[in-house]
Amino acid sequence: MEKTIATLDRGTTCSAWNYSGQRLATGSTDGTLSIFDSTDPSSSSFHSASKARVDGGAILKVVWVPPEYGDAVACISADGSLSLLEETVDDVDVQTPMWRHCKSFQSKGNKVLDAQFGVFQSGLKLVLAYSDGYVKVHELLDHVELKNWQLQAEFQNVIDSVTTFGRAVCSSASISWNPQRSESQESSFVLGFNSDTPQLNSSKVWEFDEAHQRWLPVAELALPVDKSDQVFAVSWAPNIGRPYELIAVSTHKGISIWHLGMNPDLDGRLSMERVALLSGFDGEVWQMEWDMSGTTLATTGTDGMVRLWQSNLNGVWHEQAAVEPTS
Numbered sequence: 001m002e003k004t005i006a007t008l009d010r011g012t013t014c015s016a017w018n019y020s021g022q023r024l025a026t027g028s029t030d031g032t033l034s035i036f037d038s039t040d041p042s043s044s045s046f047h048s049a050s051k052a053r054v055d056g057g058a059i060l061k062v063v064w065v066p067p068e069y070g071d072a073v074a075c076i077s078a079d080g081s082l083s084l085l086e087e088t089v090d091d092v093d094v095q096t097p098m099w100r101h102c103k104s105f106q107s108k109g110n111k112v113l114d115a116q117f118g119v120f121q122s123g124l125k126l127v128l129a130y131s132d133g134y135v136k137v138h139e140l141l142d143h144v145e146l147k148n149w150q151l152q153a154e155f156q157n158v159i160d161s162v163t164t165f166g167r168a169v170c171s172s173a174s175i176s177w178n179p180q181r182s183e184s185q186e187s188s189f190v191l192g193f194n195s196d197t198p199q200l201n202s203s204k205v206w207e208f209d210e211a212h213q214r215w216l217p218v219a220e221l222a223l224p225v226d227k228s229d230q231v232f233a234v235s236w237a238p239n240i241g242r243p244y245e246l247i248a249v250s251t252h253k254g255i256s257i258w259h260l261g262m263n264p265d266l267d268g269r270l271s272m273e274r275v276a277l278l279s280g281f282d283g284e285v286w287q288m289e290w291d292m293s294g295t296t297l298a299t300t301g302t303d304g305m306v307r308l309w310q311s312n313l314n315g316v317w318h319e320q321a322a323v324e325p326t327s
Contacts, residue, residue: 006036006046013058020067023049027059027075033085033099052099056081065146066119072102072146074126080111082128086146102146110134113170113193118177120187125152127189129173133157133200135191137215157191157200159217170195176236178245179294186210190221190247192231202227203234203249205260205270219270221249221258229253232286232301237294248288248297254279255288255299255309257317276317278309296320 008015011029018025024036024046037049056077065072071087082105087097105112111131118125124140126149133156141148155161172194178187192203202222206215222229229251237246245260255278261271283302290297297309306323 005044009034009048014061016062016064016073018064018067018071021071023071025062025064025073027054027062029058031055031057031059031077033059033062033073033075035087035097035099050087050097050099052085054083054085056083061114063115063117066117066124068119069124069140069143069146071097074115074117076112076115079106080131081106082112082115084146103149105138107132107134107136113173114175116175116177116189118187118189122187125187127175127177127191129157129170129175129191129193131170133168133170133193133195133197135206153215155215157193157204159204159220160199165197165199168195168197168200170197170200172232174231174234174250176234176247178236179238188218190234190236190249192221192234192249194230194232198228201230203231203247205247216268218264218268219260219272221247221256221260221272221274223274226251226253232284233288235288235290235297237290237297238292240293242294246290246294248290248299250285250288250299250301252284253277255285255297257297257311275315276311278317278319280319281305281307 008026009028012026015026022038026034031054033052033054035050036046039045039047054075056079058078059075061076063074073085075083084103085099086102088100112128114129126138128136137153138149139152170193175191177189186208188207190203190205193200202220204217205219207218209216233250235248247258249256256274257276259273259275264270285299285301288299300306304325308321310320311317
């Protein structure tokens with residue numbers, strides 16, 4: 001039996017779930033950010049709690065700021081800017097939350113394609129991927145002031161730093177931080193582009209070298225014949241005790257499941273192995289999400305289906321379930 005848990009506004013383009021606060025954020029074609037709260041903690045129904053207008057045209061993506069830093073969201077707009085908004089309470093009407101603009105990120109002539117937050121011992125980081133193939137990593141300077149950021153690094157998504165090519169044109173990008181927050185682990189994320197420049201496309205794992213204060217590529221998740229393939233989505237799985245990391249990468253050839261080693265070799269590179277290539281669906285997969293245990297992968301794309309994937313005890317991956325969209 002189907003049950004409606006929330007009624008979204010007409011023109012809704014994207015959504016993001018806040019697991020900590022049990023809240024839903026959506027963006028619309030008219031630039032409206034809508035926040036839905038639970039009607040009753042014991043139920044699974046939600047009501048529209050507040051709205052805010054975001055400059056920049058249609059909202060293409062919404063990302064929640066980690067809950068340790070309050071109730072805040074980042075919105076990527078059609079003009080290529082990223083706006084950071086924070087929830088506040090009106091001094092007169094304390095029952096009605098409001099959303100105030102904290103910070104804008106934009107680059108002249110280039111658009112923000114993806115944005116993801118990472119929480120580490122050193123604080124909150126924000127990585128942005130731009131339409132020219134560049135990556136920018138920002139650090140929050142003040143734990144309680146979401147408007148104070150500084151640029152930590154800027155680089156292109158290439159293994160060889162001396163690689164030269166013309167101006168790149170990227171239509172999309174996908175970023176996924178390593179979910180682990182161990183003190184012994186360096187900050188790391190995986191990034192892939194959908195661009196006209198083959199060197200940028202393949203998913204690279206970037207790790208922060210604390211000793212030299214720089215980001216280094218430690219793995220390229222692509223077979224030699226696949227390195228020019230455009231990447232649609234990446235997703236790094238939570239690790240609850242595996243001796244390796246698990247990362248999913250989506251291209252036009254399917255969804256690749258990669259095992260990534262945790263101990264670098266003498267050159268600082270991590271070992272990798274593609275253990276599965278998932279297929280059997282129509283079109284392309286543009287969104288992937290792991291469950292909290294890192295054992296089930298949910299995917300969706302141009303065919304409108306939501307599929308759940310798991311591996312059996314022998315390590316063989318298979319489709320566990322498929323959910324068709326409702327009319």
